[in-house]
Amino acid sequence: MQKITNFVKENTVGFSSSLALLLLIFVLPSLFAGNDTLLWLDRFLIGLIMVAYVGYRFLIFRKNNPNFKYAESTTVVSILGALSAVAIGLLFGLIIMLFVNPSNSLSAFFVILRGGFNNIKSFGNMFYFSVPIILTGLSVAFAFRTGLFNIGASGQFTVGAFTAIFIGVRWGALGDISPFLHWGIAVIGAAIAGGIWGAIPGFLKAYRNVNEVVTSIMLNYVAMYIVSSLISVYVSAGNTFSRAVRSTAATPTLNLDVLFPGSSINAGIVVALVIALILHVVLSKTRFGYELKAVGYNRDAARYAGMNAKRLIVYSLMISGAVAGIGGAMGYLILGKTMSTAAILNPEGFTGIAISLLGLSQPIGVFIAGIFYGSLQQGGNLMQRYGMSEEIISIIIAVIIYASALALFLQKFVIRRLKSVERTAEEQIEEEKRGDE
C-alpha cells in the first residue's frame, strides 16, 4: 500500500495528465458534438498534453542523468536503428515509384509520409487499422522476449476471429442481457481459442522439444482450413463469406467517432493500449515475467534456479496466442465485416512480425510501431489517387523487415554516427572554453 501511494505521489504529473486525457478523449467530445470549433480545441489540447508530457519526461531524465551519452545507450541506439530501417524501407519505396511513375511519385510519396495525418478521417482510420496489427505484433513480441518465435500469430488470429464471429452471430441471447456482456464474452472466447491454438506449439516445444517455428507454420494452415470449414457449417451467409456479427457484439465506439468523424475508429485501440500496458508490466515488473525471460535466455539455467521451464514455455506461447486471438476478435467484431472461406492465410500475423521487430519487441514500442503501420496503410490508400498501386506499402514493409533483420549492422552504423556527432559537440565546447580563456 505504501508503495502504491509513493508511486502515485512521485507521478502526480503523469496521473493528472492521463486523467485529463481520459476526460478530453472520452467525455468532452460527446458534449461538444456538432460544434466544430470546440472539437478542434479538444483535439489541440489532447495533442498539447501528450507532447508536453513527453517533453517533461525527457527533461526529468536529462536532469537525473547529466552524463548521459547517446552512443552508449542500447535503447537510443536500437531506436535509431529501427528508424533507419524505416528510412531505408521508405527510400526503397520512393525509388520504385520513381522508376515506375516519375511524374506522380513525389506527391504520392509525401502522401505516404503524411499517412494518417492527411486529414481527420484518415487519422481515425489510422488507429482503426492498426489495432489488429498491434495485437498480433504484441503477440509476436511477447513470445520473442521469452526466447520463442511465434510465427503462428496468423493461425491464432484466425481461430480467434472465428470464435469471436461465432459468438457474435450465434449467441444473440447474451446481447439481450447487455451488449457489453456479449462483446466481452466474444473477446474472451477469442482469447481462449487463440490461447489454446498457441499452447499447442508450446506443448510440443516444452515436452517433445519440437521447434515452435515449424509447428506454428503447420498450425497456421490447419487453422486456415478448419476455420474455412467451420464458417461454412456454422456461420455461413450462404456464399463464401461468414455472416457479420450482431450489433450487440460489435466493438463499442466510446464516442471516439465523435472526435474523429467519418472514420471507423472504435474502442479496439483502447483494448490494444491496455493489453500493451499489461504486457509491459508483466514483462518488466513482475516475477512471472522475469521467469519467462529467464527461460528465454537460458532454459537450463532457469531450471537450475528452480523454475518450471516447461510450464513457462507453454504459458508464454499461450499468452502470446491469446493476444493474437484478441487481435482476431478486434479485427472482426465490427458491424458488416465478414470473414472469407477462401484458403488464404491472414496477413495480419506476418505483419505482426514486422511490427514486433520494429517496436524492438517492447510492448510500448510495438504499440507505436503499429500506429506507424496504420499510418502507412492510410497513406497507401490515399496514394492510389495518384495511380500508384497498393502493393507499394507491402514492399515498403517487407524492406523494413529485411533492414531490421540487419539490425546489428544498422546499430553499428548508428553508434559510429552518434559518436562522431558527440565528439564534434565536445570539441566545440572545448574550443569555446579555450576561446573564453
Add this chain to the structure above:
Amino acid sequence: MQFFDILYFIFPLIIASAVPLAIVALGGLYSERSGVVNIALEGIMIMGGFVGVVIISSLETSKVGAFWIVIVSLMLAAFVGYVLFIGLRYLLDKIDKASLLESKFAFFVSYGVLAILSFVLVYIVMNNASEVVQISMIGLVFGALAGLVFSLFHAFASINMKANQIISATALNMFAPAITLFLARNVVNDNVKQISLAQSYKIDNVGFLADIPFIGDLFFKDAYLSTYLGVAIFLVAVIVLYKTRFGLRLRSCGENPHAADSLGINIYKIRYFGVMVSGALAGMGGVIFALSFSQGFVGTVTGFGFLALAVLIFGNWKPGKIIYAALFFATLRTLSSTYGSIDFLKNLTEDSNIYNMAPYIATLIVLAFVSKNSAAPRAAGEPFDPGKR
C-alpha cells in the same frame, strides 16, 4: 469409375503436384543441411514463377529464336558439365586415381571439355525438341536463375550479417508477392494483376516409351517436362550429398560448423552454395507450379512453399524419404480437388478442407512422436560465428 480409370485419372495429377513439392523440398534440404533454415521457399517460388511466366508468355507470342536456345544450352551445359565432372571424379576416386584432378589446371581442362561436350549434346537435344519442351525448359531455367538471385538476399542476411534467419526469410516471403504483383501491374501489363499462358505445357507422349503398356500410360503420356527433370534433380541430390566430398562438407556445416571450420572448410562459401541451390530449385518449383496449376502467374503459390517445408520435415531431411513424403502429400492434395469424382471418397466426407489440412496434421503428429529420432541438422538456424568457441 473403375479402378483403372481412377488410376489413370489420378496418377498424373499426383505426379504433377509431387514433383514440384519434391524439387522445392530438395532445395530446402540443401539449404538446411548446410545450416541455413530457409522458410523463404514460398517467396522464392513466387519470384521464380513470375520471371518464368513473363519469359514464357513473351516466347508464346514470338517464335523461340536460336538466341534463347544457345543461352539456355550454355547455362545447362555449365551445370551438366559440373555434374559430369563430379561423376568423373567419383569414378577416379574409386580406382584411387583422384589425385589426377587435384591441380587447378586439371580441373579447368576436364571441366571445360565436359562442359563443351554437354553443350553440344544439350544444344542438339534442345534444337530438335518440340516447342513445348523448348519453351518450358527456357522458363524453368530462367525461373531457377531468378530464384537463385533472389535467395542471395537471404544468404547475405543470414550468413554475412548473422541476422535471424526466420526474420529475413519472412521479409522475403512478404516482398515477393508484393513486388511481383506490382511489376505485373505496372510493367508487364496495364493494371492487370495476372499473367496467363495461352497454351498448356504437357508433352503428349514421350517417343516410344509411351507405347509400353500400363507404364507408358502412367508415366509417359500427357506428362510435364518437370517430371523427368525432377527425377534427375533427385539423383543429383543423392549423389552430391552422399557420394562426394563436397556433400560431406555441406552436411558437416549443418551439423557442427566449428568442427568443419577447424578442418579448413569455408563455412560461408558452403552455406552460400546451399542457399543458392535452394533458391534455384524453389524458383524452378515456382515455374512448375505456374505451368501445371495456375496456368500463369497469379501472385501466389497457395502455400506450396510451406507445404514443401513440411515435406522436408516429414521426410526427416533425407532425400529418399522426401520423395515418399512428397508423394503422400501430393496424394492428399490431389484427393482434395478430385474426391468429387470418386464415389468411395465422396461418401466419406464432403469437405475438401479435410484433405487439405491432412498433410500439415500428419507433419505435426510425426514431429510430436518421432522428434527423438529427428535427423534435423543440429546447427540449422544458427549463424556461424568463428569466434564463438
